[in-house]
Amino acid sequence: MSSIIVWFRRDLRLSDNPALTAAAMSGQPIIPLYIHDETDARPIGGASKWWLAGSLQALDAELRRRGSRLILRRGATEKILEEVGREVDAEAVYWNRLYDREARDTESIIATQWKNHYAFNGALLCEPWALTTKAGSDFRVFTPFWEALLQRGEPAPPLAAPARLPAPTRWPRSDAIKDWKLRPTAPDWAAGLRSTWTPGEAAASARLDDFLQEDIGAYGRRRDFPGIVSTSRLSPHLAFGDISPRQIWHRARTRAAAHPAHESGAASYLRQLGWREFSYHLLYHFPDLPRRNWNARFDAFSWRKDEAAIEAWRRGRTGYPLVDAAMRELWTTGWMHNRARMIVASFLVKDLLLPWQAGEAWFWDTLVDADPANNAAGWQWVAGSGADAAPYFRVFNPITQCMKFDPSGAYIRRWLPELGALPDQHLHRPWDAPADILQQAGVVIGETYPRPIIDHTPARDRALAAYARMKRNI
Ligand SMILES: Cc1cc2nc3c(=O)[nH]c(=O)nc-3n(C[C@H](O)[C@H](O)[C@H](O)COP(=O)(O)OP(=O)(O)OC[C@H]3O[C@@H](n4cnc5c(N)ncnc54)[C@H](O)[C@@H]3O)c2cc1C
Structure with missing residues (x-):
């Protein structure tokens, strides 16, 4: 046969x-x-x-x-x-x-x-061409897209795994996976990945169970704090299809039906899956999303070139603790919290005035959840060049964001142990701490921890001026 x-x-x-x-x-x-x-x-x-x-x-x-x-x-x-x-x-x-x-x-x-x-x-919950606006075009704004998706009703229930799979009489030749050299050996930089993740379908399902039991109820309140584990961390499993969005959808809805107190957490969680759908919608209708500005007006933007600054950003040595903690989390575990992604991306494209494509490429290489739609849409959202994006003039302040979303410094202490002994109130701007406090904490700015590579306030002004120039030139 x-x-x-x-x-x-x-x-x-x-x-x-x-x-x-x-x-x-x-x-x-x-x-x-x-x-x-x-x-x-x-x-x-x-x-x-x-x-x-x-x-x-x-x-x-x-x-x-x-x-x-x-x-x-x-x-x-x-x-x-x-x-x-x-x-x-x-x-x-x-x-x-x-x-x-x-x-x-x-x-x-x-x-x-x-x-x-x-x-x-x-x-996907819904293929990119299946949703159109009332005028028959593709969506450019998230909320109406999400409402249109919800109006379609529940996605089809997930399919069970086939119990048996008929085998051929003779199997074709197969490579051995080790010959593909997918895992690093010299050097082996994957220790942090191994201790953080278990790829595969069974692990994805177990992670979803944990999330539904422990975290979904408070998801809406807690999802913005990188120092606490409160999100599902299913993104790499979704990126490789260890689990499907329909499976997540139906299991989250079932949990919410059994625990009405979790209803709003579940709704807020499923809305995030909606952002994934929206990113795919954008990518499908604008296949150049990972390369070119979705909003062509940004083609006139004058980005800087500064290899030393990019390298400091990649290595988590910018002198801004939240940015550095996040970049080191990425380097060690292959993942970064969503709030932290927005902050480091804003720092690269606005404080450092470097092109979003440089950040997108680094994420593509270092993220275990690197995804052609979500990564490109995320970067363009922060850069202001994307669909329904954060306006360019909204520049994240890396110090106040840090005080708001990591108030106790749990995240910073975890990833920047060299600052661990600083009292909370100095953790977010260590360069301003009094000399005796720094000394007691064993911190020498410029030696044990970098001096900020840029001053945020003038950098923000420079970014806004570049944006104003772009608007004048088009
Ligand atoms: C600059 C930047 C780059 C990003 N690059 C990627 C990427 O390469 N791959 C990726 O999967 N996500 C990316 N994101 C989106 C988001 O940060 C991650 O999906 C999320 O942090 C993954 O963690 P989680 O699974 O715990 O998310 P949860 O909060 O548990 O959300 C559940 C799922 O919803 C989806 N989701 C959540 N937030 C978003 C979002 N803002 N946009 C699109 N989908 C979302 C993801 O599939 C996620 O797994 C990026 C965001 C930014 C700002």
């Missing part, structure tokens, strides 16, 4: 995987295939590679429990699909859609190569 290839991509799970379920229902032998395509115009970054290795191993283990296995192949996607198709006499390819330009281009090629191809939605 000819077989079906299920081409896995950022949908590394068995449950609520529409392509896999449809293939399983055919009764034909299934070849689960993952292709590591290094010819991709935008290869994934180092932290994402680490995650991918874990998710692929977890997926293979789950497949083996069902009498199947994951075939790994490296090369140009269309060539590998053809090759494997010939090897196993496959008659069809099934996959779940992705929405960035590179992925869509690849899908179009596969669709012309394979007479029998079937594509599904496994990544």
Whole structure:
């Protein structure tokens, strides 16, 4: 009997995987295939590679429990699909859609190569073309987009994982995952990732359970404080498809129905998933989102060039404790709290006047949840060049943000132990602390902790002047 290839991509799970379920229902032998395509115009970054290795191993283990296995192949996607198709006499390819330009281009090629191809939605609550404004155009503002999505009613319930997956009589050759060198060795910088995360479907489900039990009720009140664990931290699992948004949606709604006190926390949480949907909507309708200003007026903006400043920002050595704590959290764990992302992004594009693309690229390389839509939309939101973005003149003050969202300094102390002994009231601007306090805390500004690389107040004025010039020039 000819077989079906299920081409896995950022949908590394068995449950609520529409392509896999449809293939399983055919009764034909299934070849689960993952292709590591290094010819991709935008290869994934180092932290994402680490995650991918874990998710692929977890997926293979789950497949083996069902009498199947994951075939790994490296090369140009269309060539590998053809090759494997010939090897196993496959008659069809099934996959779940992705929405960035590179992925869509690849899908179009596969669709012309394979007479029998079937594509599904496994990544979103609602596909980007399915929602339009009353005038029939794409959405540019979040709130009406979200209301339109809610008006469609509940998303379809998630699909159960197939109990058995028919195996072919002969398996095609598979690479060994270690040969792909997805995990760093020399140097091995992934210790912090290993101690923070467990990639894979089972871990995603367990994390969601924990979040629903412990944190969803207070989510709306606590989600802005980077020093406390109060958000779901499901973003890397979502980025690789260890879990689907429909699964999250339905489990959150079920929890809220059983615990009415959690209703408002659940609504506020699902609204964040709405931002993910909105980012995909934007990316689909403006595929250049990771590269070009969504708002073309920003093409006239004059960014600075300053490699030393970018490097200080990347390494968490700007002299602003909240910015540095966040950048070190990112470097160590591959993740950063949302509030902290907004603050470090504002610092880069406004205080330092450096292009948002430089920050987007660093995040792309270092985040375990690097996502083509969310990352680009997040950066453009902060830069003011995006859809429904923060206005450029709203410049985050890295000191007052820190006092407001990390009042006890828990976050700063965690990531900047060199400032740990400073009393709370000096933690947010250590350079202003009296000499005896610094001495008692063992802090020498400029030596044990950097002096601020820029003064926020004049930097803010400079940013606003650059914005005013841009407006004059267009
Ligand atoms: C500059 C910048 C860059 C970002 N880059 C990414 C990225 O590469 N990948 C990524 O997944 N998110 C990104 N975000 C969005 C957000 O910071 C993360 O999704 C969130 O911090 C992940 O933590 P969580 O899973 O605990 O979120 P929760 O608060 O538990 O939210 C649940 C889910 O909703 C989605 N979500 C939450 N906030 C947002 C948001 N503002 N925009 C879009 N989706 C959201 C995520 O999928 C998240 O996992 C970025 C934000 C900014 C400001």
